[in-house]
Amino acid sequence: MNSFGRIFRVSIFGESHGCCAGVCIDGCPPGIPLSESDFEYDMSRRRSGAQGTTPRKEPDITRIMSGVFNGFTTGSPILLMVENTNTRSQDYSLFCDVPRPGHADFVAGKKYKGFADYRGGGHFSGRLTAGIVMAGVVAKKVIAPVAIGSRILEIGGTTDWQAVIEQCVAEHDSVGGIVECTVNGIPIGWGEPFFDSVESVISHAVFSVPAVKGIEFGAGFAAARMRGSEHNDVFTGKDGATVTNHAGGVNGGITNGNPIVFRVAVKPTSSVARSQQTANIRTGETVCLETPGRHDACITLRVPPVLEAVAAIALADLKIIEN
Numbered sequence: 001m002n003s004f005g006r007i008f009r010v011s012i013f014g015e016s017h018g019c020c021a022g023v024c025i026d027g028c029p030p031g032i033p034l035s036e037s038d039f040e041y042d043m044s045r046r047r048s049g050a051q052g053t054t055p056r057k058e059p060d061i062t063r064i065m066s067g068v069f070n071g072f073t074t075g076s077p078i079l080l081m082v083e084n085t086n087t088r089s090q091d092y093s094l095f096c097d098v099p100r101p102g103h104a105d106f107v108a109g110k111k112y113k114g115f116a117d118y119r120g121g122g123h124f125s126g127r128l129t130a131g132i133v134m135a136g137v138v139a140k141k142v143i144a145p146v147a148i149g150s151r152i153l154e155i156g157g158t159t160d161w162q163a164v165i166e167q168c169v170a171e172h173d174s175v176g177g178i179v180e181c182t183v184n185g186i187p188i189g190w191g192e193p194f195f196d197s198v199e200s201v202i203s204h205a206v207f208s209v210p211a212v213k214g215i216e217f218g219a220g221f222a223a224a225r226m227r228g229s230e231h232n233d234v235f236t237g238k239d240g241a242t243v244t245n246h247a248g249g250v251n252g253g254i255t256n257g258n259p260i261v262f263r264v265a266v267k268p269t270s271s272v273a274r275s276q277q278t279a280n281i282r283t284g285e286t287v288c289l290e291t292p293g294r295h296d297a298c299i300t301l302r303v304p305p306v307l308e309a310v311a312a313i314a315l316a317d318l319k320i321i322e323n
Helices: 036-046 089-096 103-111 118-125 125-142 162-171 197-207 220-226 304-322
Strands: 009-015 022-025 061-064 080-084 147-155 177-184 211-219 260-266 276-279 285-288
Touching: 009 125, 022 125, 036 125, 036 304, 080 125, 089 103, 103 118, 118 125, 118 162, 125 304, 147 304, 177 304, 197 211, 197 260, 197 304, 211 220, 260 304
Parallel strands: none
Antiparallel strands: 009 022, 022 080, 061 080, 147 177, 177 260, 211 260, 276 285
16 A cells, blocks of 8 residues: 555655655644745755766655645645656656566556556656655654654765766666664654564565665674674663663664664666666567666665655654554
8 A cells, every 4th residue: 555654644646757746644743833945955855966866857846735724734634745847758668568677667567457657667666755755854843852864874885985876877777775774862662562663663664665675773684693792782870771772772662762773775776778688578579678768876875865754754653652
């Protein structure tokens, strides 16, 4: 489905080359100050422009269509949208017969019996993260003063990624990376054991971001190579403070007062202009595909605000449930 959350519930809508993309937020508390200018910063961070990002330029001016009156949320559903103004749909008809390797073209065509909008990837496009980022702006206000930040740790296996991106652009290829997200000021006690653990809820939201293929909290996979005495976060006082934060701010599925720290693996963009041998699924013949269109050589560059947004959405729902 296209919705996430039990009380603070977000539903994304739109297609890459449709008239608009956006999100509907239900369950947002009333009385939160909100204006269209509040969305400018995070939407600008998501926007393309840097080397390695798509040449497609969209103004991404957020329009508040409902749920806000006199500058404050009313408690009714909030509808937010951005227009799609810069599309080249003719680049995509080829993929009905020759789906892009690694992309959703093939499964979308099968699942939706040939009716899926294939233009720009349709509803499977990273364009839909615009709605996620807009919902994240609202969610950040809900969880304040809890603060969320993110940073790129590496691209293509290195911290000196400019040369890697330049090489991929020159070779008509793409590259992935790792992004870390940190949540500060989180109270003790959010989350539940097992299925609604903080890690479970955040991970569910994180995997809604196209191109995310893995997640780890705290020490993450490195914990498998540690001893228990090394991994344990030793307490230093009555307030629950610890010397280390190998648990990533969560014990037993519940926030422990330390920062929540997690990292995600972002795969290389599937759409590459470099020639690939694949199949024409209508004829069964092997063909060479050079993907036309405008695509990101490194989508990792645009992931940080999206990652913050999904974390904020998940935590906003947990906060409201807790209260």
